[in-house]
Amino acid sequence: MRTLRFLLRKEFRQIFRDKSIVAMIFFMPMVQLILMPLAADYEVRNINLSIVDHDKSPYSQKLISKIVASGYFRLTGYNASFKEAFGLIESDRADLILEIPHDFERNLIREDHHEKLFVAVNAINGTKASLGGSYLGSIIGDFNADIRMQLVTPPRFSQFPMIEVVASNWFNPVLNYKVFIVPGILAILVTMVGGFLSALNIVREKEIGTIEQINVTPIQKHIFILGKLIPFWVLANIVFTIGLLVARFVYGIVPVGSLLTLYAFISVYLLAVLGFGLLVSTFCDTQQQAMFIMFFFMMLFILLGGLFTSIDSMPDWAKVITRVNPVRYMIEVMRMVILKGSSFKDVLPHVGVVALMALVLNSWAVLNYKKTN
Numbered sequence: 001m002r003t004l005r006f007l008l009r010k011e012f013r014q015i016f017r018d019k020s021i022v023a024m025i026f027f028m029p030m031v032q033l034i035l036m037p038l039a040a041d042y043e044v045r046n047i048n049l050s051i052v053d054h055d056k057s058p059y060s061q062k063l064i065s066k067i068v069a070s071g072y073f074r075l076t077g078y079n080a081s082f083k084e085a086f087g088l089i090e091s092d093r094a095d096l097i098l099e100i101p102h103d104f105e106r107n108l109i110r111e112d113h114h115e116k117l118f119v120a121v122n123a124i125n126g127t128k129a130s131l132g133g134s135y136l137g138s139i140i141g142d143f144n145a146d147i148r149m150q151l152v153t154p155p156r157f158s159q160f161p162m163i164e165v166v167a168s169n170w171f172n173p174v175l176n177y178k179v180f181i182v183p184g185i186l187a188i189l190v191t192m193v194g195g196f197l198s199a200l201n202i203v204r205e206k207e208i209g210t211i212e213q214i215n216v217t218p219i220q221k222h223i224f225i226l227g228k229l230i231p232f233w234v235l236a237n238i239v240f241t242i243g244l245l246v247a248r249f250v251y252g253i254v255p256v257g258s259l260l261t262l263y264a265f266i267s268v269y270l271l272a273v274l275g276f277g278l279l280v281s282t283f284c285d286t287q288q289q290a291m292f293i294m295f296f297f298m299m300l301f302i303l304l305g306g307l308f309t310s311i312d313s314m315p316d317w318a319k320v321i322t323r324v325n326p327v328r329y330m331i332e333v334m335r336m337v338i339l340k341g342s343s344f345k346d347v348l349p350h351v352g353v354v355a356l357m358a359l360v361l362n363s364w365a366v367l368n369y370k371k372t373n
Contacts, residue, residue, distance in 0.1 A: 001007050004027075004223055004226060004227055007224070007226075007227030008227055008230055008231060008301055009226055010227075011055055011121055011201075011230075012029050012230065012231055015231060015235070015287065021197065023195060024193070024197070024249065025197070025235050025238075025239060025372055026238075026239065026242065028193075028237050029189040029190075029193055029242070029243065030243075030246055032185075032189055033182070033185060033186060033189060033243055033246050033247070034248075034250055036185050036248060037068060037178050037181050037182050037185060037251065040185070040308075042074070043130065044077070044131040044135075045071065045072055045073045046073075046092050046129055047072055047073050047074065047094070047095050047096060047128065047131075047132040048073075048074055048076040048088075048093060048095045048096070049067065049068075049073040049074065049075055049076065049077075049094065049096050049098060049136075050075075050076055050077035050078075050085040050088045050089070050094040050096070050097045050098075051064055051075065051077070051078055051079070051085075051097075051098050051099075051101065052079050052080070052081060052082050052084075052085050052098070052099040053095065053100045054099070054100060054101055054102045054104075054313065055101065055102055055103065055104035055105060055122070057104060057105035057106075058101045059104060059105035059108060059109075059147070060105065061144050062143070063100070064141070066143050067136065067139050068134070070139055071134075071207070072132075072135045073096075073135070073136070076088065076093055077094055081117075082097065082099055082120075082344070083261070085097045085099075085120075086120070089120070089122045092122075094122070095121065095122045095125075095128060095129070095132055095258035095289055096118055096119060096121050096122065096132050096133070097118075097119065097120040097121075097137060098117065098118075099117065099118040099119075099120075100135065101115070101116065101117070101118070103239060104117075108147065108172045109147075110116050112321040113327070113359050115142060119133065119136060119137075121133050121222050121225055133151075133347050134242060149325075155156065158276065162267075171256075171339045171340050172339060175305070176255070178251050179251075179253055179339065180335070180339075181253055181307070182247050182253055182310055182341070183247070183253070183331070183334035183338045184305075184306075184307040184331045184334065184335070185307070186240070186243040186244070186247065186304070186334065187305075187307075187327065187330040187331045187334050188241065188302055188307060188312075188327065188331075189239070189308045190236055190239055190240050190243065190270070190273075190330075191264070191273050191298070191301065191326075191327055191330065193235070193236055193239050193318075194232055194233075194236040194270050194273045194274050194277065194279065194299060195230075195273050195274070195276060195277045195294055195296050195297075195298065196291070196298075197232055197233045197235075197277070198229070198274045198277030198281070199277035199278070199280045199284075199290045199291075199293070200226065200281070201228050201232070201277075201278075201281060201292045202228060202278065202281035202282065202288050202369075203281045203284050203285070203286060203289070204287055204289045206285060206286075207286060209371050214229070218326050221366050221369050225278060225321065225362065226364055227371060228278055229271070229274050229275070229278060229362070232270075233267075233270050233271070233275055235276055235362070236266075236270050236274070237263070237267070237270070239362055240263075242278050244259075244262075253338065254341065255337060255338040255341075256337070256338065256339060256341035257336070257337035257338065257340070257341040257342055257343065258337070258343070258344070260344075261337050261342070261343060261344045262333075262334075262337050262338075264344060264351070265330075265337075265347055265351055265354070266330075268328050268351055268354050268355050268358060269326060269329070269333075269354050270356075271358035271362065272326050272338070272355075272357040272358035272361055273326060273352050273367055274325075275292065275357075275358055275361030275364075276297075276361045277288070278362070278365040279295050279359075279361050279362075279364050279365040279368065282368040282369045282370075283292075283368065287330060299328040300321075300325070300327075301325055302319055302327065304318060304322050304325050304326060304327075304328065305322070305327035305328045305331050306322070306328055306331050306332065307327075307331055311328065323353075325356075325358055326354055329350040329353060329354050330349060330354075333347045
């Protein structure tokens with residue numbers, strides 16, 4: 001323990017001596033956590049819409065007003081023909097075209113008659129096209145229901161059975177996307193801070209030559225790895241605490257579950273992430289190599305972690321890969337505890353998987369570290 005204490009003192013002095021590392025650890029994650037949720041908006045708004053109204057009737061005007069008033073669409077064209085409107089799509093000034101046919105109002109109010117609307121969607125941006133088409137279809141459906149309510153007289157209307165549907169959103173009642181995405185972004189930032197810095201640590205000593213001075217000492221390999229792991233474990237916990245404070249005071253997100261459960265999991269999780277970073281550093285000779293390797297794996301961890309794409313919607317081969325992705329378990333636990341109020345018993349399977357990863361990765365790092373060439 002005395003040897004480990006001296007190593008830790010040396011590591012902390014070395015970390016805080018480098019002002020750029022201090023900025024990376026504390027300042028950059030805080031700024032990213034404030035800005036990224038504002039930019040990574042799951043809501044698609046201001047969809048450019050071009051309308052071709054051949055009818056120009058009160059009913060068609062009501063439909064257009066209802067669409068524009070929804071707040072999701074921005075009217076960028078009111079064209080006389082579909083050809084003119086399609087030119088706006090070709091020049092990227094419109095995302096959707098709604099064409100209202102002739103005699104729209106006359107045909108619509110006829111009894112037992114259905115009228116058709118034509119919608120053309122620019123599907124280059126698949127997400128925007130899908131959501132835009134869904135929004136427009138929902139608004140047209142509501143408009144159709146309103147017309148039916150107006151055309152059916154009260155005595156006749158009372159003869160029809162009705163089912164009232166009331167929706168209740170659990171864990172995120174107002175469907176605020178920030179409540180959903182902020183815990184996931186915090187998980188990513190903690191992973192990047194711990195993984196990148198631990199990966200660069202041993203490699204940096206190789207480049208400046210101080211690793212040779214340590215190798216000639218009788219320090220055991222596991223003590224050396226612990227001396228490299230513990231400082232970044234402490235700093236990553238501090239970053240996590242700062243992230244929770246930012247989530248609380250900037251976005252008003254207060255964990256529903258216990259903070260002790262969160263810190264218990266993050267303590268085990270950081271052992272796995274730091275162990276992976278240290279393992280990468282034992283294979284690399286330069287910081288450039290370590291950066292590229294960590295960037296490669298971080299991209300996989302983030303894209304297959306369930307932050308932006310649901311794991312349930314991934315193909316089967318991707319689901320298999322996510323089982324060995326520590327970020328996946330971190331994001332799930334963050335959302336379970338912060339949003340659902342899950343207890344430690346609920347996240348215990350995740351703790352077991354991550355603890356096994358930590359044991360394997362750190363043991364591998366100890367075995368792979370060579371004190372002699």
